[in-house]
Amino acid sequence: MIGRLVFALPGNEAMSERLAALLGGEVGRLETRCFPDGETYLRFLSPPENRDVTLVCTLAHPDDKIPALLFAAATARELGATGVGLIAPYLAYMRQDRRFKPGEAVTSRLAAGLLSHAFDWLVTVDPHLHRYASLSEIYTIPARAVHAAPLISDWVRTNVTAPVLIGPDAESEQWVEAVARTAGAPFTVLEKTRLGDRDVEIKVKHMERLQDRTPVLIDDIISSGRTMLEAVRHVAQFTEAQPVCLAVHGIFAEDSDVALAREGARIVTTNTVRHASNAIDVAPLLAEALTSLS
Amino acid sequence: MIGRLVFALPGNEAMSERLAALLGGEVGRLETRCFPDGETYLRFLSPPENRDVTLVCTLAHPDDKIPALLFAAATARELGATGVGLIAPYLAYMRQDRRFKPGEAVTSRLAAGLLSHAFDWLVTVDPHLHRYASLSEIYTIPARAVHAAPLISDWVRTNVTAPVLIGPDAESEQWVEAVARTAGAPFTVLEKTRLGDRDVEIKVKHMERLQDRTPVLIDDIISSGRTMLEAVRHVAQFTEAQPVCLAVHGIFAEDSDVALAREGARIVTTNTVRHASNAIDVAPLLAEALTSLS
Numbered sequence: 183m184i185g186r187l188v189f190a191l192p193g194n195e196a197m198s199e200r201l202a203a204l205l206g207g208e209v210g211r212l213e214t215r216c217f218p219d220g221e222t223y224l225r226f227l228s229p230p231e232n233r234d235v236t237l238v239c240t241l242a243h244p245d246d247k248i249p250a251l252l253f254a255a256a257t258a259r260e261l262g263a264t265g266v267g268l269i270a271p272y273l274a275y276m277r278q279d280r281r282f283k284p285g286e287a288v289t290s291r292l293a294a295g296l297l298s299h300a301f302d303w304l305v306t307v308d309p310h311l312h313r314y315a316s317l318s319e320i321y322t323i324p325a326r327a328v329h330a331a332p333l334i335s336d337w338v339r340t341n342v343t344a345p346v347l348i349g350p351d352a353e354s355e356q357w358v359e360a361v362a363r364t365a366g367a368p369f370t371v372l373e374k375t376r377l378g379d380r381d382v383e384i385k386v387k388h389m390e391r392l393q394d395r396t397p398v399l400i401d402d403i404i405s406s407g408r409t410m411l412e413a414v415r416h417v418a419q420f421t422e423a424q425p426v427c428l429a430v431h432g433i434f435a436e437d438s439d440v441a442l443a444r445e446g447a448r449i450v451t452t453n454t455v456r457h458a459s460n461a462i463d464v465a466p467l468l469a470e471a472l473t474s475l476s
Numbered sequence: 477m478i479g480r481l482v483f484a485l486p487g488n489e490a491m492s493e494r495l496a497a498l499l500g501g502e503v504g505r506l507e508t509r510c511f512p513d514g515e516t517y518l519r520f521l522s523p524p525e526n527r528d529v530t531l532v533c534t535l536a537h538p539d540d541k542i543p544a545l546l547f548a549a550a551t552a553r554e555l556g557a558t559g560v561g562l563i564a565p566y567l568a569y570m571r572q573d574r575r576f577k578p579g580e581a582v583t584s585r586l587a588a589g590l591l592s593h594a595f596d597w598l599v600t601v602d603p604h605l606h607r608y609a610s611l612s613e614i615y616t617i618p619a620r621a622v623h624a625a626p627l628i629s630d631w632v633r634t635n636v637t638a639p640v641l642i643g644p645d646a647e648s649e650q651w652v653e654a655v656a657r658t659a660g661a662p663f664t665v666l667e668k669t670r671l672g673d674r675d676v677e678i679k680v681k682h683m684e685r686l687q688d689r690t691p692v693l694i695d696d697i698i699s700s701g702r703t704m705l706e707a708v709r710h711v712a713q714f715t716e717a718q719p720v721c722l723a724v725h726g727i728f729a730e731d732s733d734v735a736l737a738r739e740g741a742r743i744v745t746t747n748t749v750r751h752a753s754n755a756i757d758v759a760p761l762l763a764e765a766l767t768s769l770s
Binding site (some may be wrong): 217218219220221222223224225226227229241244245246247248249250252253254256257260261274275277278283284285286287288289292293295296320322380405406433435436462 | 511512513514515516517518519521523528536537538539540541542543544546547548550551554555568569571577578579580581582583586587589673674697700704727729730740760
């Protein structure tokens with residue numbers, strides 16, 4: 183039997199190598215370059231014919247990646263792939279999940295529509311599902327979300343002495359509680375009021391739990407970084423221990439990684455989005471989900 | 477009767493104003509911004525309900541523009557537009573029109589597929605149709621290409637004393653001949669050998685026609701600028717008159733506009749792609765085509 187053929191869109195080479203190794207598959211060669219007017223050129227150097235094809239493309243800053251991804255999927259199919267799936271360790275367009283104000287584009291449904299049309303299945307890590315209970319509400323293809331919480335618990339248990347886990351807002355409570363339970367650590371949650379895309383106000387409760395412990399601030403995503411930055415500053419009022427900022431997805435818009443480091447934080451992320459802070463490898467979770475899907 | 481509602485994607489505001497004025501329509505308000513992870517937020521502030529909607533988006537450097545364009549079209553439809561058309565003064569993805577080498581993505585068909593699915597009709601200016609005889613070979617919607625040649629002839633006749641028109645390669649011969657005839661000027665064509673995306677070799681013939689005339693080098697597109705730059709340098713061997721570089725679409729990758737200016741050229745383009753050299757307005761052609769389509 184010929185194994186799975188894994189192709190990396192630009193920037194996803196390391197993850198593709200890991201996945202192919204875990205799946206007993208093979209990394210295919212995909213040539214990509216830019217024409218002078220900015221169009222993408224794509225060529226499969228490893229033939230997809232009669233192969234089960236997996237494309238790997240994380241979708242932070244998704245807009246300029248989406249056309250190439252759609253073109254690659256369609257071309258793999260034209261070239262005779264038996265199936266074409268997507269591994270998007272970070273899945274974009276999960277925010278705008280309804281028309282909050284008249285006239286808004288519900289981009290989560292629209293992006294899901296594009297990807298559902300192009301791919302046979304999708305695997306991602308902890309999508310930012312607020313109001314959807316599951317990906318199947320917007321994706322019409324089999325779409326599996328794997329959860330990094332167990333890996334994060336493991337990391338905390340192995341790497342932090344006497345941790346206290348801190349969720350930066352009420353939304354994170356359930357999630358932080360689960361990580362804390364597995365890690366065998368106490369936890370607390372901050373009260374966050376969002377004033378806009380980039381403005382956040384934090385209030386503190388149960389700060390007595392920080393006494394003599396290493397604060398580990400956990401969120402699913404560090405995006406603008408404002409929430410995490412405010413949380414780090416508040417926590418610093420109650421303890422002198424160096425805080426750890428832990429997230430599944432490290433986007434770090436506006437150099438917020440630099441700002442967090444300047445506040446003395448140690449930053450730790452999973453490798454869903456490539457960054458110097460990547461310390462937790464989600465490839466085994468993705469490979470397992472992928473195997474169970476097909 | 478309520479007139480046409482024209483919306484500009486970012487960067488297309490000036491063209492939208494011109495078109496709305498020419499069509500007796502109205503410029504609608506479309507709010508767009510970026511979430512911190514690079515996702516696009518879109519909101520129609522002017523209701524598309526029961527309106528004939530035109531989106532204006534030129535497609536130089538198309539990849540990061542295509543998702544927002546598709547989302548805007550789908551949203552206008554959801555919000556009750558009676559029809560949704562696209563004016564793309566520069567239309568991308570015309571280069572890769574067949575599989576020259578095994579495994580290549582035929583991006584012209586794939587991009588046309590995406591746009592045909594999203595829009596009811598399309599109007600563009602001089603698409604780079606090499607091997608397709610017309611847009612209808614790849615677009616399944618009514619797609620109209622308007623030709624800037626008459627406007628270019630007019631510009632030459634009005635602005636250049638004793639011009640000689642020069643096509644930078646054999647491909648341009650028919651086109652340059654037509655412009656020259658209408659402008660009442662002699663013409664010649666250079667022989668170009670393309671060595672790669674960005675490398676070009678030029679050979680010269682009939683350079684005696686340049687005597688005492690202003691050389692006007694004409695191409696449909698200045699992309700990497702190599703062809704035009706080589707042509708300007710060759711022409712400089714035969715005349716001391718300042719050359720004019722005239723193109724429909726001025727992409728100017730790799731600062732080739734600066735390089736051309738450094739060689740002493742005067743650059744003139746149409747406004748299909750916004751640039752300081754825009755001197756020829758294609759809006760009347762687009763408005764006319766649009767009126768005839770619907």
